[in-house]
Amino acid sequence: xxxxxxxxxxxxxxxxxxxxxxxxxxxxxxxxxxxxxxxxxxxxxxxxxxxxxxxxxxxxxxxxxxxxxxxxxxxxxxxxxxxxxxxxxxxxxxxxxxxxxxxxxxxxxxxxxxxxxxxxxxxxxxxxxxxxxxxxxxxxxxxxxxxxxxxxxxxxxxxxxxxxxxxxxxxxxxxxxxxxxxxxxxxxxxxxxxxxxxxxxxxxxxxxxxxxxxxxxxxxxxxxxxxxxxxxxxxxxxxxxxxxxxxxxxxxxxxxxxxxxxxxxxxxxxxxxxxxxxxxxxxxxxxxxxxxxxxxxxxxxxxxxxxxxxxxxxxxxxxxxxxxxxxxxxxxxxxxxxxxxxxxxxxxxxxxxxxxxxxxxxxxxxxxxxxxxxxxxxxxxxxxxxxxxxxxxxxxxxxxxxxxxxxxxxxxxxxxxxxxxxxxxxxxxxxxxxxxxxxxxxxxxxxxxxxxxxxxxxxxxxxxxxxxxxxxxxxxxxxxxxxxxxxxxxxxxxxxxxxxxxxxxxxxxxxxxxxxxxxxxxxxxxxxxxxxxxxxxxxxxxxxxxxxxxxxxxxxxxxxxxxxxxxxxxxxxxxxxxxxxxxxxxxxxxxxxxxxxxxxxxxxxxxxxxxxxxxxxxxxxxxxxxxxxxxxxxxxxxxxxxxxxxxxxxxxxxxxxxxxxxxxxxxxxxxxxxxxxxxxxxxxxxxxxxxxxxxxxxxxxxxxxxxxxxxxxxxxxxxxxxxxxxxxxxxxxxxxxxxxxxxxxxxxxxxxxxxxxxxxxxxxxxxxxxxxxxxxxxxxxxxxxxxxxxxxxxxxxxxxxxxxxxxxxxxxxxxxxxxxxxxxxxxxxxxxxxxxxxxxxxxxxxxxxxxxxxxxxxxxxxxxxxxxxxxxxxxxxxxxxxxxxxxxxxxxxxxxxxx
Numbered sequence: 001x002x003x004x005x006x007x008x009x010x011x012x013x014x015x016x017x018x019x020x021x022x023x024x025x026x027x028x029x030x031x032x033x034x035x036x037x038x039x040x041x042x043x044x045x046x047x048x049x050x051x052x053x054x055x056x057x058x059x060x061x062x063x064x065x066x067x068x069x070x071x072x073x074x075x076x077x078x079x080x081x082x083x084x085x086x087x088x089x090x091x092x093x094x095x096x097x098x099x100x101x102x103x104x105x106x107x108x109x110x111x112x113x114x115x116x117x118x119x120x121x122x123x124x125x126x127x128x129x130x131x132x133x134x135x136x137x138x139x140x141x142x143x144x145x146x147x148x149x150x151x152x153x154x155x156x157x158x159x160x161x162x163x164x165x166x167x168x169x170x171x172x173x174x175x176x177x178x179x180x181x182x183x184x185x186x187x188x189x190x191x192x193x194x195x196x197x198x199x200x201x202x203x204x205x206x207x208x209x210x211x212x213x214x215x216x217x218x219x220x221x222x223x224x225x226x227x228x229x230x231x232x233x234x235x236x237x238x239x240x241x242x243x244x245x246x247x248x249x250x251x252x253x254x255x256x257x258x259x260x261x262x263x264x265x266x267x268x269x270x271x272x273x274x275x276x277x278x279x280x281x282x283x284x285x286x287x288x289x290x291x292x293x294x295x296x297x298x299x300x301x302x303x304x305x306x307x308x309x310x311x312x313x314x315x316x317x318x319x320x321x322x323x324x325x326x327x328x329x330x331x332x333x334x335x336x337x338x339x340x341x342x343x344x345x346x347x348x349x350x351x352x353x354x355x356x357x358x359x360x361x362x363x364x365x366x367x368x369x370x371x372x373x374x375x376x377x378x379x380x381x382x383x384x385x386x387x388x389x390x391x392x393x394x395x396x397x398x399x400x401x402x403x404x405x406x407x408x409x410x411x412x413x414x415x416x417x418x419x420x421x422x423x424x425x426x427x428x429x430x431x432x433x434x435x436x437x438x439x440x441x442x443x444x445x446x447x448x449x450x451x452x453x454x455x456x457x458x459x460x461x462x463x464x465x466x467x468x469x470x471x472x473x474x475x476x477x478x479x480x481x482x483x484x485x486x487x488x489x490x491x492x493x494x495x496x497x498x499x500x501x502x503x504x505x506x507x508x509x510x511x512x513x514x515x516x517x518x519x520x521x522x523x524x525x526x527x528x529x530x531x532x533x534x535x536x537x538x539x540x541x542x543x544x545x546x547x548x549x550x551x552x553x554x555x556x557x558x559x560x561x562x563x564x565x566x567x568x569x570x571x572x573x574x575x576x577x578x579x580x581x582x583x584x585x586x587x588x589x590x591x592x593x594x595x596x597x598x599x600x601x602x603x604x605x606x607x608x609x610x611x612x613x614x615x616x617x618x619x620x621x622x623x624x625x626x627x628x629x630x631x632x633x634x635x636x637x638x639x640x641x642x643x644x645x646x647x648x649x650x651x652x653x654x655x656x657x658x659x660x661x662x663x664x665x666x667x668x669x670x671x672x673x674x675x676x677x678x679x680x681x682x683x684x685x686x687x688x689x690x691x692x693x694x695x696x697x698x699x700x701x702x703x704x705x706x707x708x709x710x711x712x713x714x715x716x717x718x719x720x721x722x723x724x725x726x727x728x729x730x731x732x733x734x735x736x737x738x739x740x741x742x743x744x745x746x747x748x749x750x751x752x753x754x755x756x757x758x759x760x761x762x763x764x765x766x767x768x769x770x771x772x773x774x775x776x777x778x779x780x781x782x783x784x785x786x787x788x789x790x791x792x793x794x795x796x797x798x799x800x801x802x803x804x805x806x807x808x809x810x811x812x813x814x815x816x817x818x819x820x821x822x823x824x825x826x827x828x829x830x831x832x833x834x835x836x837x838x839x840x841x842x843x844x845x846x847x848x849x850x851x852x853x854x855x856x857x858x859x860x861x862x863x864x865x866x867x868x869x870x871x872x873x874x875x876x877x878x879x880x881x882x883x884x885x886x887x888x889x890x891x892x893x894x895x896x897x898x899x
Contacts, residue, residue: 001264002068006045006061006095009068014092018084026089035094042176044248045095049087051075059091060247062261069261072247143181144190150174150251152193154181172246175256192254199257201226203250206234207266207294210303211361217283217306219276221269223259225252237273265297281354284363287311309361310338314370315347320400322393322408323385327456329393329412331378331386338362344374345384391457391605394419398637418451419641425451434478435508438471441651445472448644449583450479458582458604460560462645465587465741465817466659466847470501473556473585474508480553481512481531488515488527489554490547490577494562495536496734499664499854501558502534517543524550537562541569544576552579559737560584563603564596566612574603588744594620597639604642648816648845658838660848662862663738665730667713667853667898674712674719675856676897678705683895690888702891706857713853714758714822731821731851736765738819738849743771743797748790748815750799752833753822759800762821766798773798776810783810790814803833812836816844821851825861855898864890 004013015023029035034050045061062070071088072078078085142155152169169177179198181187208220222236223244233252235243243252250257262270269276278286288311294300318336322329334341337359347366350357357364374380377396378388388396397406397416408416418425428450431438438446445461452459453476463469477489493501498518505514515530517523518539524546527533540547555577557563563571582604595616601609609615619635622628667675682705689695711718715729735751742749753759756777766773774790776783776799790799791814799812803824815837824830830850838846852858864886886894 002071004068005063005066006040006043006068006099009092009096011093011096014084014089018089022084022086022089025086027093029086029090030093030097035090038091038094038098040095041172044172044246045091046246047091047094049073049090051087057087059087061088061091061095062248064261070247140186140188141181141184142188142190143178143193145192145196149192149196149254150245150249150256152178152181171251172248175245175249175258178256195254197228197255199226199228199255201257202260203257204260205262205266205270205299206301207269207297207299208234208301208303209306211305212277214279215358217278217286219269219278219286221266221275223250225250225257227253228255236275237270241273263297263299265294266299280352281356284311284354284356287363305361308338310363312337312362312364314367315342315364317400317404319405319407322406322412325409325411327390329388329390330381331388331393331396333374333386335364337364343384344371344386347371348384390415390455391608394641395608395638398640399634415455416641419455419457421448421641421644428476429479429482431475431478433482433509433511434475435510436471438475439468439651439654441646441654442468442472442475445644445646446475449473449476452583452642453480453581456581457642458584459642459644460584460586460600460604460639462586462588462643464645464647465738465745465747466661466845467646467648467651469585469587470504470558471508473583474504477512477532477554478509485553486528487551487553487580488530488533489556490533490535490552490579491556491558492535492537492540492574493558494733494737495538496665496730496737497558497663498534498536499666499730500734503664503854505532505534537570541573544573548573548576548578550578552577554581554583555579556583556585557603558585559741560586560600560603561588561596564593564599566595566599566602571599571603575606587741594623594635601639601642608642609638652845657842658834658846658848660850662850662852663734664852664854664859665734667856668728668730670727671712671716671729672898674716675709678708678712679895679897682708687892687895690892693888697888697891706894709857710822711755711757713856713858714753714755715761717761718755718757731853732761732765734851735762735819735821738817739771739798740769742817747817748797748799749817749819750801750812750815750837751819751821752801752803754803754824755822756802758821759802762800766800771798772796773800775799776801778802778804787812803829810836811839811841813839813841813843816842816846818846818848819851820849823850823852823858823862825865827865857894860894 002009002013002017004010014026018026029049036048036050036056038045038047040046043063045059047059048056049059051057057073057075059073060070061068071084073085073087075085075087077083078088140157140159142157144153144155145151146153146168150171152174154167154169155164156167157164175198178196182198203226204224206222206224208218208222210218210220212218220236222234223240225233225235227233235252240250243250244259245251248259250259287309295302315335315337317333318341319334321332321334323332324330333344335344335347337357340359340362342357342359342364347357347364348371350359351366355365355367357366371380374386378386378392381387394416400406406413417423424444425447428447431446445463449459449461449472451457461469461472463472480489491501495518498516502514502516505512512532513530515524515527515533517533517535522535522539522543524533527550535543535547555574557574563574565571584600584604586600595612598609598612598615598620602612610618619631622631623635682701686698686701686705689698708719713729713731715732716727739749739751751762753762759775759777763773763775772793772795774786774796776786780786787810790796790812799815803820818834818837820830820833834846834848838848852862
């Protein structure tokens with residue numbers, strides 16, 4: 001289309017719609033006299049242009065009142081692509097040249113090959129008829145049609161003689177001439193000519209679209225004619241050939257009708273004479289690329305089948321039907337294709353080489369990955385169902401969209417609602433062989449552990465520190481072994497807590513046989529005689545050849561974050577263990593450390609979270625780098641069935657406001673050597689003196705030795721003038737484990753010790769961990785500032801104080817964990833220190849840890865205090881007073897070396 005009429009068009013208008021190359025070629029045709037003929041009739045310019053062979057090309061340019069709307073040429077270039085060609089450019093240049101030069105008069109270019117050419121803005125017959133019409137009174141005019149039309153046949157008769165002339169008017173000229181003749185008076189009309197009408201209603205172009213009997217798409221271009229009775233008639237191009245007059249007029253039913261300007265959007269479909277036939281992927285291409293351009297064109301008339309055709313880029317799952325009730329399930333996915341259910345089997349069977357499936361009028365593209373993704377989830381059976389394990393189905397259930405419906409057997413649905421704790425599972429067996437009672441939330445945990453055990457599933461008990469993960473684990477072990485199970489279980493714990501496990505098992509399950517597989521004389525030869533084998537991560541890694549060679553009922557990893565790094569020996573050793581059931585215990589919020597979470601789950605259920613690189617790409621990067629909430633929520637749903645975590649805030653009503661926990665540890669081999677050396681050198685003489693009742697008790701020497709032994713239990717550096725700081729102690733390792741777990745859970749911690757050198761070691765370790773702390777000693781001057789910083793600064797996690805300086809007169813209510821690193825043998829004095837935290841203003845439950853070294857005088861005096869608790873708390877004010885109240889036998893027992 002050119003934004004000018006034939007009267008106003010200039011060269012610049014042509015240049016705007018053609019390429020530079022087409023302009024130059026068209027200009028060359030103009031200069032070399034290649035336009036053979038040119039005529040102008042009202043709004044139409046018609047020309048013949050020399051072609052590349054003996055046949056000239058026909059050019060037609062049509063205008064409306066405002067612009068040039070159509071330009072056609074019969075050359076292959078324009079006819080095929082609908083673009084402005086060089087022939088059209090040459091015709092327009094000739095027109096502009098002659099229009100401006102000759103003022104619409106006849107012209108013949110001297111020496112040119114042009115024939116006589118008429119250029120006139122009106123009908124060219126006017127110049128012939130003008131003289132006749134002016135003297136029409138002297139002549140008669142008889143108007144008829146040639147045959148059935150549309151050509152007019154005009155007979156002119158002289159009224160004064162017998163002369164007459166018969167003119168056959170070309171069809172293209174007939175409509176306009178007919179209109180002019182109708183305005184004349186006295187014209188004689190034939191019956192046929194008299195009935196001719198000039199319709200004001202335009203004949204419109206129309207493009208029909210429908211499917212044929214072979215489901216091919218048929219695009220039928222044609223014309224829509226409104227009849228005088230208002231009915232509409234459609235003719236395709238073949239039918240309309242005999243009725244179309246030069247593309248501008250339509251002769252039908254004895255009427256001339258003007259043909260509308262062809263809409264640009266449907267113009268490409270009118271190049272040929274026959275309907276366009278599309279099949280297979282050609283249909284897809286039409287709906288993908290062409291349909292968007294024509295669907296809103298009012299001349300486009302699709303059938304209802306075409307209107308409802310959809311090209312679906314990828315089918316979406318509408319429902320999944322689940323079959324089976326055992327360890328293996330079979331999934332039959334059904335895809336929603338424009339409201340129709342198609343099974344995976346149907347998609348695979350109907351998918352053609354291009355990847356499309358045809359369903360009625362719809363075309364669905366089924367990517368190869370649609371099939372492959374199921375192969376990654378399970379095994380594709382011959383009938384195209386997916387065989388999948390119960391665990392893999394648990395993950396799939398967590399990941400699928402809420403819009404997908406699940407049809408599963410009642411028993412499977414019940415199982416997964418229990419697994420996800422939507423409803424409570426059946427209660428676990430009553431515990432009648434375990435000392436003590438479980439709180440309600442611990443019973444819930446026990447029921448959950450038993451549900452996993454009976455369904456051959458594994459999980460993570462991730463309760464916050466102090467909520468009794470050990471007690472819940474012992475509860476399930478008591479039920480596992482109450483009926484005579486002979487396969488032992490393996491409990492792996494950090495060295496610092498292995499004694500705590502041994503103590504708790506003896507205290508709550510005294511009938512359970514425990515093999516502490518830890519010292520240099522450790523052996524698994526008689527493991528069949530034990531229920532529980534206790535070991536450490538270090539020993540497990542060292543002796544993995546022996547440990548992995550056995551079948552275990554349970555493998556329980558305490559402080560399971562010890563295998564968080566998948567490159568360590570501990571991780572590889574844990575992975576290699578043979579176990580019917582696996583359990584991980586940790587108080588660390590593992591969902592915030594995603595690769596650590598993957599490592600622990602890879603121990604529990606290998607493959608459940610997929611390969612590490614895929615997990616990092618799908619979850620770790622989106623969550624940790626981009627804080628992707630959708631990925632985060634999906635991951636929570638995936639791990640939720642196999643992870644149980646409660647916070648103290650969740651169960652506060654069930655907890656006492658102060659929860660005391662005595663934690664046991666053992667001397668390191670280095671400490672044992674030093675302890676025995678002190679007993680053998682300084683204690684042997686005291687023991688001889690004490691055994692002779694005639695001699696007085698040498699309290700001063702006793703007090704000195706007791707102090708050395710207590711300091712050694714804290715750390716070897718406290719008796720070696722700082723020269724043994726490279727060594728460690730069992731108590732210090734236990735202390736570090738407790739602090740790290742409490743800090744990871746967001747707790748603030750208060751630590752008391754009666755030895756300043758021990759406080760120095762604690763503070764040095766806190767600095768190495770970049771853990772902010774406040775310190776209060778007897779020498780501290782700005783006590784209020786120290787306390788205020790700990791109370792108000794959320795980054796200050798630990799308060800380190802001496803029992804003498806920090807045990808009275810201060811508030812430390814921002815803390816919720818108290819650790820008595822070493823013991824005062826007056827429980828009331830320890831309680832006074834604890835009450836700096838557990839007092840008015842405290843909004844949380846307070847957990848108090850008291851650390852005791854097994855086999856040493858610490859444990860022996862603790863047992864004495866328990867036996868005489870009321871007496872001790874009423875009269876004992878210091879360690880010295882306590883010792884003086886002990887018998888010779890009691891004191892002698894204190895100085896026996898640990899086994």
